[in-house]
Amino acid sequence: MSSINFLKPDRTNLNTFLYLGSFLFFISILDVFLNSFFRLNLTDFLPNFLSFLLPLILGFVGLYFIRIEYSGIKNLDLLNKHINTNNFNAVLSLLIIFIIIKSLPPILSWFVIDASFAGDTKDVCTGSGACWTYIKVWMRRFMYGMYPNAEQWRINLSFVALVLLGSVGYFATDKFKKYLTLYYVVIYPLIAFLFIFFFISGGPVFFDFSYGIIAAILSIIIGFFIPSKFKFYYFLIVPLALYVILKYFLFFEEYIELGKLDGLNWVETGAWGGLSLTFIISFFCLIFCFPIGMAFALGRRSEFPLIRYISVGFIEFWRGVPLITVLFMSAVMFPMFLPEDFFIDKLVRAIIAISLFEAAYVAEVIRGGLQALPRGQYEAAKSLGMGYWKMHIFVILPQALKLVIPGIANTFLALVKDTPLIFVVGLLEIVGMLNLAKTNPKWLGFAMEGYVFAAIIFWIICYAMSKYSYNLEQKYKTDR
């Protein structure tokens, strides 16, 4: 082999370039690695500026040397194809490798090596790393807010029960599969309401609200057995009538002493908080915003102009304003619109506000799905003699909803990420609790740990949701 030629390396002088290039590349990585992990500077003798840039230059030359097309060596070809296609890419790859090597030691030492885990006072946190003791001590507050320690088993029990009941779908045999939709749409939410409004709250606050929910759900169940001819008038009258009967004729409240429900202490919603509140709010808003959004999506495509205008107005209004002003409205303006003796709990107000807000987004997403369906589907359904509701429930919506799974999932993700905003109405979920904890005089100066902790939790929740929606999308994908 003749002298090294600085033209493009090729197969004839492959080995020389390969060894030289790999060596230079290795040296450059080693230099950064030693510098970052052991604080050694191999190139101390060089001027400052050159010493700083040397790894980049060496690595660049090295990568240039090993950029041999069709070398026949499998790994080298892979490397060249993926990180070393041209000079520009080589520099970027090197920079990214250096950034990763450089940032690992400080991150590791902050998270693990210098961090303190033991103890339960601030005094143990003397190192330069994170103070996870702070998180440990405040864990209950971050999870349950101001909910009394002795009563927290109620939240745990409710959540475990709801998760178990929610997983029924996985274990249902084929015989029961057809009832699953009914179960998830009607029965499961009802159980969840009962759990949260009576068991976690244990007080009289939500009676009014839950009467409405129970009336609505009962009337839907009965509605299945009403002949379709009368359905319209049925839904006009019965839910309201049921509500009135529940509220004014059954006298539930008289059986229950004020503030006590079967021996459970009443925990008012102001004391709820932490991650459990995030879950509760997300759960309810998710359940509410979906049917409301669906109704307005159908309304926007209705053939009746008045209904269409009202739907458009509703959707565009909520989409045009920020959530924080909506919550402001529910906090300061909404009480003015109600009769003076009529009291709605602030958690319920927040849930209503967020649900209406997200419903507008859900409506737009579902409208997209409805528009994407070919006309033939509508015409086919009509030609079979289906009415408006039958056509939508059995033909249009199942297909449209399948199409918009990613959009719906994004809206729900946005909903979960919007829950911290309820600090506006004075409720403190996990981010709010963090802000409260960081101003505690005994635990000043641990803002970073708190936010990192919450960020990890939210990240896991949101990432899991997005992956789950992706799976759903794949599962229900039908080739058209």
Add this chain to the structure above:
Amino acid sequence: MNFKLKDIVPQLITVLAVVLVFGFFTYNAQINMENRGIDFGYGFLSQESSFDVQFSLIEYDGSHSYFRAYLVGLLNTILVSVIGIIIATILGVIVGIARLSPNYLINKFAAFYVEFFRNIPLLLQIFFWYFAALRALPLPQDAEAMFGVFFLTIKGLYVPAFIWQNFNIFFYSIIAAIIAIIVIRAHAKKVQENQGKQIPVFLISIGLIFILPLLSFLIGGVRLSFEVPVLKQLATTSFIYEGGVSLPPELIALTLSLSLYTATFIAECVRAGIQGVGKGQKEAAASIGLTPNQVLKLVIMPQALRIIIPPTTNQYLNLTKNSSLAAAIAYPDLVLVFAGTALMQTGKAIEIVSITMFTYLTLSISISILMNWYNKKIAIQEK
């Protein structure tokens, strides 16, 4: 006769329900306001506000009216939104293109960035930057200068101020340069279509945009000097910088988190847009001898933009609306100044919340009109 009861009844009932609900609300509002002795009206806007705002683009103090306070808040909101939109767009486009890079490391790095930042609530990110990251910055007296003139301290970023003489001449020279460039481009297009000759528009444009302002310096009497911030001791332990422009930490934290968060969504829009252009387009363009840069500029981008713009508009709207989270870290935006302080002082809940909402509605609608116009302009002109 196609008048049908079945067509009318649902509409009537819906309208009746809406009217009833609104009537119920207004009726209650009237009674409540009477009971509390509040009168409805927008007259308070001209009253003296008597509160201060720590950061405002226009001259403002307690002696100005509530309307002026409203303007201060609105301008601050617009400032954050505009800066955020610009940074988020640049970052988003870069990351979106990086997501499609054949380079494995760049690709994964961009993917990591997107997955990381978009799955964490924006409010948490704002808190993180404001309460945790920016609080770790040095005190004014310990701050080291960046490039000798920028000072990043716990009290904000201090940058040199420009001090102009005869600024309007400079301004006119830039406008003249832009007009000249537009004329030349139109002319060049005509020449190319008629005669097939190419005029080096790009070089001429660059020349114009430099030479005309330079001329204004040389013969127009425009002078520019910098006012570099200088450290000043107020008391033994209290230092501030004087002179220059100071950007409060709230503004920095807010723009940083807004643009980092929104850029992830814009990146996904850009990626989807570029992927949405058929592979055949790229191959066809390459096969007629265009360079990779030309392929991107002349073939891919014009088509991708049509897919990218509608969802990106939504992201711009979201950013503008999300800027209202400023209230959480006391950046004096519309929500904090007007729906916060002014509402506390006047107690005019209905008026103030309605004005605030109406303002955001107007902002949203104007952005979407603007982007719809642009979208229409670049849409395919079908015959």
